[in-house]
Amino acid sequence: xxxxxxxxxxxxxxxxxxxxxxxxxxxxxxxxxxxxxxxxxxxxxxxxxxxxxxxxxxxxxxxxxxxxxxxxxxxxxxxxxxxxxxxxxxxxxxxxxxxxxxxxxxxxxxxxxxxxxxxxxxxxxxxxxxxxxxxxxxxxxxxxxxxxxxxxxxxxxxxxxxxxxxxxxxxxxxxxxxxxxxxxxxxxxxxxxxxxxxxxxxxxxxxxxxxxxxxxxxxxxxxxxxxxxxxxxxxxxxxxxxxxxxxxxxxxxxxxxxxxxxxxxxxxxxxxxxxxxxxxxxxxxxxxxxxxxxxxxxxxxxxxxxxxxxxxxxxxxxxxxxxxxxxxxxxxxxxxxxxxxxxxxxxxxxxxxxxxxxxxxxxxxxxxxxx
Amino acid sequence: xxxxxxxxxxxxxxxxxxxxxxxxxxxxxxxxxxxxxxxxxxxxxxxxxxxxxxxxxxxxxxxxxxxxxxxxxxxxxxxxxxxxxxxxxxxxxxxxxxxxxxxxxxxxxxxxxxxxxxxxxxxxxxxxxxxxxxxxxxxxxxxxxxxxxxxxxxxxxxxxxxxxxxxxxxxxxxxxxxxxxxxxxxxxxxxxxxxxxxxxxxxxxxxxxxxxxxxxxxxxxxxxxxxxxxxxxxxxxxxxxxxxxxxxxxxxxxxxxxx
Numbered sequence: 001x002x003x004x005x006x007x008x009x010x011x012x013x014x015x016x017x018x019x020x021x022x023x024x025x026x027x028x029x030x031x032x033x034x035x036x037x038x039x040x041x042x043x044x045x046x047x048x049x050x051x052x053x054x055x056x057x058x059x060x061x062x063x064x065x066x067x068x069x070x071x072x073x074x075x076x077x078x079x080x081x082x083x084x085x086x087x088x089x090x091x092x093x094x095x096x097x098x099x100x101x102x103x104x105x106x107x108x109x110x111x112x113x114x115x116x117x118x119x120x121x122x123x124x125x126x127x128x129x130x131x132x133x134x135x136x137x138x139x140x141x142x143x144x145x146x147x148x149x150x151x152x153x154x155x156x157x158x159x160x161x162x163x164x165x166x167x168x169x170x171x172x173x174x175x176x177x178x179x180x181x182x183x184x185x186x187x188x189x190x191x192x193x194x195x196x197x198x199x200x201x202x203x204x205x206x207x208x209x210x211x212x213x214x215x216x217x218x219x220x221x222x223x224x225x226x227x228x229x230x231x232x233x234x235x236x237x238x239x240x241x242x243x244x245x246x247x248x249x250x251x252x253x254x255x256x257x258x259x260x261x262x263x264x265x266x267x268x269x270x271x272x273x274x275x276x277x278x279x280x281x282x283x284x285x286x287x288x289x290x291x292x293x294x295x296x297x298x299x300x301x302x303x304x305x306x307x308x309x310x311x312x313x314x315x316x317x318x319x320x321x322x323x324x325x326x327x328x329x330x331x332x333x334x335x336x337x338x339x340x341x342x343x344x345x346x347x348x349x350x351x352x353x354x355x356x357x358x359x360x361x362x363x364x365x366x367x368x369x370x371x
Numbered sequence: 372x373x374x375x376x377x378x379x380x381x382x383x384x385x386x387x388x389x390x391x392x393x394x395x396x397x398x399x400x401x402x403x404x405x406x407x408x409x410x411x412x413x414x415x416x417x418x419x420x421x422x423x424x425x426x427x428x429x430x431x432x433x434x435x436x437x438x439x440x441x442x443x444x445x446x447x448x449x450x451x452x453x454x455x456x457x458x459x460x461x462x463x464x465x466x467x468x469x470x471x472x473x474x475x476x477x478x479x480x481x482x483x484x485x486x487x488x489x490x491x492x493x494x495x496x497x498x499x500x501x502x503x504x505x506x507x508x509x510x511x512x513x514x515x516x517x518x519x520x521x522x523x524x525x526x527x528x529x530x531x532x533x534x535x536x537x538x539x540x541x542x543x544x545x546x547x548x549x550x551x552x553x554x555x556x557x558x559x560x561x562x563x564x565x566x567x568x569x570x571x572x573x574x575x576x577x578x579x580x581x582x583x584x585x586x587x588x589x590x591x592x593x594x595x596x597x598x599x600x601x602x603x604x605x606x607x608x609x610x611x612x613x614x615x616x617x618x619x620x621x622x623x624x625x626x627x628x629x630x
Contacts, residue, residue: 023460049459053452054485061449061482065425065456068443073456091446196441196457198464200420206435208426208444 003180008143009034009173011181012076012102012166015150017042020187022071023049025062029081030114031170032104036076048187056081060088067097068207070195072154072187076102078170079112079120082128089163090129094209094220097194098157100150101135101165104173107332115332116169116255121309124165125283132221134228135163136235137283141258143177145280151182156235158190160227167282169305171255171334228284237280238289242268246275248347249293251314252303253279255334260303263340272348282310290317299323299352303340306330308359315358323352326362339369386410388419392436399599401556401589402430405498406437408566409469412573413440422465423457425450427474430504434469448479451486454493465576467494472513473503476538480512483542487582490547494572495584497538500591501610508594512536515613520594535613539586543619549581551620555588555611557603564616570630580625588614 006014013035016024024043026036036052043050049066053059059075066073077085082103092099105120107113125137136156140146149166157164196205211217241261243249252260257278264276277293279286290313294300300322302311308326318324327343329335355361385391388410396402413419422440426432428447435442445453450468458466475483475497486493502520503509509522513535517526527535543551550572554565565587572583588610590602597605 023456025456051455051459051489054481057449058452058455058482058485061446061452062456062459064445064449065443065453065458066460067456068423068453069457069460071460073460087446088449095443196423196443197461198421198423199439199441204439205441206443208435208442210432210444 003178005176006143006179006181007034007174007176008146008168009104010038011143011147011179012150013038014042015147015181016074016100017046018182018184019151019154020072020185021048021074022187022189023066023073024075025051025053025059025066026075026077027053027056027059027081029078031106031173032076032078032102034173035102056084057088060085063099064088064092064095067092067099068095068196070190070192070197072158072189074100074102076104078104079106079108079117082120082123086129089135090131090133091209093129093133093135093163093224094131095207096161096224097207098161099163100153100157101163103165103167105167105169113332114170116171116305116334117330117332118169118254118256118305118309119330121167121282121304121306124167125285133224134231134283135165136160136231136281137165137167138237138280139167139254139282140172140280141254141278143172143175144179146172147179147181149280160231162227167254169255232284235281236284236286236289238286239278239280241276241278243275243277243293245273247298248272248274248301248344249277249297250274250301250303250340250344251277251279251290251310253282253310256303256305259335259337260340262337263344266337266341267344267348272344274344274348285313287313287317290314291319294318294322297322299325299347301325301327301343301347302358303335303343304328305334308362311359320354323354324358325352326358328359328362386414388413388439389437390439395433396430397593399590399592399602400430401587402498404556404562405496405587405589406434408562408569409467409496410438411566412570415570416573416577418465418573418577421463422467423461425454425457425466425468427468427470429471429474431469431471431498432505448474448477449482450474450479451482451491451493451495455486455489455491458491458493462492465494465573467496467573469496469498471498471504472500472511476512476536484545487542487584488545488547490549490581492576492579492581494576496569496572497584497586498589499538499586499614500589502591502594504591504594508591513538515609537614539584539619542584547582548584548620549622550575550583550625552618553586553588553614553616555606555616557588557590557606561616567630571628574628574630575625578628580628581622588616
C-alpha cells in the first residue's frame with residue numbers, strides 16, 4: 001500500500017477501523033477531536049457503532065458495556081477527559097475485560113491548555129483510577145508509530161484482558177506525516193468464554209467488579225498482578241539509537257524522545273558519544289534495559305515534557321549506580337532540540353555526580369531558563 | 372394421607388427467569404416484587420436467552436444473583452451508558468437496567484437523560500423509594516419535603532435541600548423518550564398494573580420502538596422505620612400524591628401496541 005499524508009488523530013482512527021474496531025464512544029475535547037469526528041463518519045458508513053456521549057463518564061461506561069460483549073472497542077480523550085474516565089477505567093480493570101484508550105495529553109493541571117504535554121504519565125502508567133491495577137501504556141513518537149501501535153494495543157488488551165492505552169500528545173495527534181496504514185481486515189468478534197451476549201443454551205455470564213468478600217477481592221488482585229507480571233516479562237518495547245559506544249544515554253519517550261533524537265544527532269556531529277533510549281512501552285517499563293545501559297554509561301540524561309515523572313522509573317532502574325541528569329519543560333511547553341543539545345553538551349563537559357534528586361537540581365537551573 | 376404438593380394445588384412457583392437464590396432484601400421491601408414481575412415478563416415473552424441486565428449500585432447491586440440471564444454490574448448511575456454500549460453492539464438482544472433513585476435520579480441523572488434523549492432502545496426499571504436504601508437511608512433527590520432521613524434528620528427542608536425530582540414527568544418532555552410511566556407496588560391491583568407496564572416496556576424494546584422506563588413507587592420499611600404494612604400505607608398516602616401514577620409519555624407508534 002502506498003504511503004499517504006495523514007494527520008495523526010485521523011490516522012489513529014482509521015487504523016483502528018482497519019484492524020476491526022466495532023464500537024467507538026467518545027466526547028469532544030481538544031486536541032483529539034479529529035478521532036471522534038473521523039469515526040462519526042466512518043463507523044456508521046461501515047455499519048459499526050458510534051455514539052457521541054453526553055460526557056466522558058458516559059463514553060467510558062458505554063465502552064465498558066460494549067467491552068462486556070467481547071466486541072473490539074475503544075475511546076479517546078485528553079487530560080481532563082481522561083480524569084473523568086478514571087472511574088470507568090478502574091471498573092473495566094476490575095472486571096478483567098479488554099479495551100483500548102487513546103490518550104492525547106495536553107497541558108495541565110486543571111483546564112490547563114491544549115498544547116502538547118506529557119504531564120499525565122503518572123496518571124495512566126500508575127493505574128489512575130482507584131485500586132490495584134496496571135494498564136498497558138504504549139507511547140509513539142510519530143504518526144506512523146501511533147498507527148502501528150493501534151493493532152498491537154488491541155491485541156495486548158485482548159490477550160491480557162486489560163486496558164491498553166496509546167499515549168501521545170497533541171503534536172503527534174495534530175501533525176501530518178507520510179504513513180502506511182494497515183490493510184482493511186474483516187471484523188471478527190472473538191468468542192470469549194465470559195462475554196455477556198445472552199444466555200441462550202449456555203450458563204449465564206455475569207460480569208462485575210464487586211467482590212464483597214475481601215479474600216475473593218484479594219484473589220482477583222493477585223490474578224491481575226500475575227497477569228501484569230507476565231506483561232512485564234513479555235511485552236517490553238523500546239527503540240535504541242547510537243547506543244553502541246554511548247557514554248551519555250538520553251532517555252525520553254514520545255515527542256520528547258523524538259526531539260531528543262534531533263539533539264543526539266547534532267551532538268554526534270560534534271563528536272559527543274551520546275545515544276538515545278526511547279521506551280515505547282512505558283508501562284510495562286523496561287527497567288532491566290535501562291539498568292544495563294546505565295551500567296556502562298557515564299551519565300543518563302532524562303528528557304520529558306513534565307516535571308520528571310518517568311524520571312522516577314529511571315531512578316528505580318538505576319538505583320543510584322549512575323549519575324542521572326534531568327531536563328523538563330512543562331505545562332504545554334515543547335523543548336527545542338537546541339535546549340536538549342546544550343544539556344547534552346553540559347553533561348559531556350561536566351563530571352556528573354549521583355545526586356539525591358535530579359529533578360531538584362534541574363528545578364534550580366530552570367530559574368535562569370524561565371527568567 | 373395424600374400430598375398437598377400437586378400441580379392442581381400450585382399457587383406459587385419460581386419463574387424460569389429466576390435462579391434458585393434466597394432473597395437478600397429486607398422483609399417487606401418491594402424490590403422482590405419488582406424482580407418477580409420482570410422475571411415473569413421475561414419468561415412470558417420468551418426473552419430469557421436474549422436478555423442482558425444491567426445492575427446498579429445500591430440495594431439491587433446483586434440483582435444479577437436472582438435472574439437467569441446474562442448480567443453486568445455498572446458503576447453508580449452509569450447503567451444507562453453501559454446498556455447503551457451493549458445494545459449498540461448487540462442490537463438484537465434485550466437490554467434492561469434496574470436502578471434505584473439514588474443511582475438514577477442523583478449521580479446518574481446525566482446518563483438517564485441522555486439515554487432517553489437519544490431514544491436508546493433499552494428498558495429501564497426505576498425503583499423510587501424516596502431514599503438511599505443501601506447506604507442507610509440518606510436523603511435522595513426523591514425524598515419528600517419534610518421527610519426525615521439519616522441525612523435530613525429534621526425533615527427535608529426545601530429551602531436548604533431543594534425539591535424532589537419527578538423523574539417520569541421530566542423525562543417525558545424529551546422527544547427521544549418512547550414509553551414513560553409511573554406505577555406503584557403497594558397493593559395487588561397496582562402490582563398487576565405495574566407488571567403490565569413492565570411487559571409494555573419490554574414489548575417496546577423488542578419491537579425497536581425506543582426508550583422505555585417504568586418508575587415503580589416502592590417501600591423501604593427498614594430505613595423508613597416502619598412495619599411492612601405501615602410502609603405500604605405510607606407509600607399510598609404520601610408518595611402517590613407527590614408522584615401521581617400514570618402514563619407520562621406513550622409515543623404514537625407505541626399507543627397502538629396491544630399486549
